[in-house]
Amino acid sequence: MYQTVKGTYDLLEKDMARFNMLEDLFRHFLSLYGYAEIKTPVFEYTGVFQKENDTSDMVTKEMYTFSPNGKDSLTLRPEGTAGVIRSFVENKMYARPELPVKLGYIEEMFRHERPQKGRQRQFTQMGIECLGEKDPLIDAEVIALGYTYIRTLGLESVKVLINSLGDAESRLRYRERLTEYFAPHKEELCIDCQNRLEKNPLRILDCKIDRGSELVANAPKMELTEGSQKYFDDVKHYLDLLGIPYEIDDRLVRGLDYYTDTVFEVVSTNEASGSQATIFGGGRYDDLVKEMGGPQMSGIGFAIGVERLMILAEAEGIFEEYAPELDCYVINLNPEPDYAFAIAEELRNNSFTTEMDYYGRSLKAQFRSSERKNTRFVLIIGEDEVREDTVTIKDTLTKAQETLKKEELVERLDQLLEDYYE
Ligand code: HAM
Numbered sequence: 147m148y149q150t151v152k153g154t155y156d157l158l159e160k161d162m163a164r165f166n167m168l169e170d171l172f173r174h175f176l177s178l179y180g181y182a183e184i185k186t187p188v189f190e191y192t193g194v195f196q197k198e199n200d201t202s203d204m205v206t207k208e209m210y211t212f213s214p215n216g217k218d219s220l221t222l223r224p225e226g227t228a229g230v231i232r233s234f235v236e237n238k239m240y241a242r243p244e245l246p247v248k249l250g251y252i253e254e255m256f257r258h259e260r261p262q263k264g265r266q267r268q269f270t271q272m273g274i275e276c277l278g279e280k281d282p283l284i285d286a287e288v289i290a291l292g293y294t295y296i297r298t299l300g301l302e303s304v305k306v307l308i309n310s311l312g313d314a315e316s317r318l319r320y321r322e323r324l325t326e327y328f329a330p331h332k333e334e335l336c337i338d339c340q341n342r343l344e345k346n347p348l349r350i351l352d353c354k355i356d357r358g359s360e361l362v363a364n365a366p367k368m369e370l371t372e373g374s375q376k377y378f379d380d381v382k383h384y385l386d387l388l389g390i391p392y393e394i395d396d397r398l399v400r401g402l403d404y405y406t407d408t409v410f411e412v413v414s415t416n417e418a419s420g421s422q423a424t425i426f427g428g429g430r431y432d433d434l435v436k437e438m439g440g441p442q443m444s445g446i447g448f449a450i451g452v453e454r455l456m457i458l459a460e461a462e463g464i465f466e467e468y469a470p471e472l473d474c475y476v477i478n479l480n481p482e483p484d485y486a487f488a489i490a491e492e493l494r495n496n497s498f499t500t501e502m503d504y505y506g507r508s509l510k511a512q513f514r515s516s517e518r519k520n521t522r523f524v525l526i527i528g529e530d531e532v533r534e535d536t537v538t539i540k541d542t543l544t545k546a547q548e549t550l551k552k553e554e555l556v557e558r559l560d561q562l563l564e565d566y567y568e
Contacts, residue, residue, distance in 0.1 A: 153267025186229035245278035264422030273449035280444035286384030418461030426450035475516035
């Protein structure tokens with residue numbers, strides 16, 4: 147028997163409908179805030195993701211890298227930001243008269259992580275990147291988009307964590323202080339952190355192994371330069387203005403190397419989320435566009451993990467209200483399907499979702515099918531209906547039943563729907 151590869155999964159019909167619902171609402175939010183969707187390739191040259199001195203687990207351990215011709219090194223994208231920025235630079239979007247350029251994406255990502263609930267090797271991110279301008283208003287707006295999306299879905303048990311990693315000067319000073327602090331205790335750190343100590347000691351604060359230790363808990367805190375502190379204060383001011391609740395988490399450094407100034411995560415406080423509680427995360431990056439060959443231009447974005455969102459949405463029961471409904475089910479009680487078959491097609495041509503029985507089953511069996519499919523109108527085609535060119539409609543909500551001429555059917559169904567929703 148063939149099976150899915152470890153860390154991957156099928157989305158069956160019900161899950162797919164839920165996925166689509168989450169994605170449709172996200173697309174609506176993209177347009178509300180002026181973002182346009184793009185799609186970048188599933189694989190890129192490895193250099194798009196891997197920069198010199200990268201220390202993140204994602205880049206150093208988790209990438210699916212391959213070389214089909216023994217020459218080029220290609221990688222399945224582990225995240226969306228790098229590909230979007232490659233595209234921003236390659237397509238010279240930085241030269242557009244209107245900045246910032248606001249891009250959204252819904253894409254599959256691939257990371258070779260140890261699979262567990264909420265952590266797969268193939269997963270989906272819904273993300274945005276706002277490129278070309280740096281302003282605290284933009285940071286607050288980006289967080290607002292993500293938070294309002296989550297709240298509009300109806301999710302209650304989430305909180306927003308924010309922090310600032312400061313500008314280059316703040317980080318350089320902080321790196322020095324952390325190196326000084328950790329260096330005498332090098333042996334107490336895990337092997338990866340011993341390596342990080344040289345390359346990027348900030349990442350020690352985020353290490354899955356060392357994070358809980360007393361050594362890390364007592365590490366010095368970041369001191370921002372005046373400019374970065376003012377920037378962060380402004381972001382907080384605009385979040386307050388919009389009524390977005392947040393907590394400041396001075397240990398939040400995020401798992402990727404490219405962040406500067408504002409970083410944030412939205413985490414679930416629902417225990418169903420287990421250890422993978424970060425629903426989405428993001429932040430500002432001042433240098434990535436330049437590093438990828440563009441001008442010195444800042445950007446900010448986030449990505450929501452759709453599978454993690456699904457786990458939380460399911461736990462909070464938000465999908466129950468979204469049971470799909472079939473408009474019409476055509477019950478045929480004649481040996482010949484022709485009359486019923488043509489009616490079903492006419493209904494679809496008039497935008498009613500419609501199904502019918504193909505097998506000439508009993509009335510009871512067909513009714514049962516219509517119930518299972520959560521049908522609003524059951525249309526019954528018996529011998530009389532065929533002879534008299536009529537249709538019998540049963541409204542499953544009001545329980546009313548009526549027989550009318552076939553030509554009047556579409557208009558009558560429209561009217562019944564209109565009356566009901568008035
Ligand atoms: P990230 O924190 O690595 O950030 O991933 C964002 C979200 O993707 C996570 O919060 C999580 O919900 C989901 N995610 C990550 N890995 C997995 C996995 N193995 N299985 C399931 N879900 C996962 C980024 O990727 C950045 N590119 C976000 C960003 C955009 N920053 C700026 N712009």
